[in-house]
Amino acid sequence: TGPEGDTAVKTCHPRVRERLEADLSVVEAAARVIGRLPVCRGVPVVALADDFCAVVRRQTDLIAERAALERFATLEDRHPVVFPRPLGDPAGQDRDVLVMEWIPGQEQADRHHPGARGGRLLLTLVFEMLFTTGEVHCDLHPGNWWFLSDGRLAVVDGGFTYTLESATQEH
Secondary structure, eight states: OBTTBSEEEEEOOTTHHHHHHHHHHHHHHHHHHHHTSGGGTTOOHHHHHHHHHHHHHHTTOHHHHHHHHHHHHGGGGTSSEEOOOBOSOGGGOOTTEEEEEOOOOGGGHHHHOOTHHHHHHHHHHHHHIIIIIOEEESOOSTTTEEEOTTSOEEEOOOSSEEEOOHHHHHO
16 A cells, blocks of 8 residues: 555566567567468568557557556546546556556456446447557456446456557547
8 A cells, every 4th residue: 555545556577578589489480481482472471460469569568558558548438437546656667567556346347347247348348448549458358347336337457458540540
């Protein structure tokens, strides 16, 4: 518990980037080979693999996660949703540590699920993420979201996201 209340601290394992780079280098090499196959002519295999790898790499960038959570928080004014607020000075943030407010309630989420209304809220949130914030959340599963007793939807992870280019978002 800090001066702002209860906090959550997310960290990256010290060797996660090294291991991730080894795996992604295999993906990139395979894409280069597959992209040369006649059946893949005209398919942007390398570009797709590059985009995929960039999104996966971004999961280890907690400064980028902080920015995604801040963009998502702009949706709280229009919808009954809540995102954890990143704490501390963003200028001094370590890429390997993200301190944010703790949102309680996951352990009681089953008791508060609002059924079809909740499903509509979750789908509306995905729509708003895409078309308002320009972020694609690639990891929305019940461990990363739950309904609070007051009916709001809590989304507590913003690490596996993809930022759309504005032209793509408009289309």
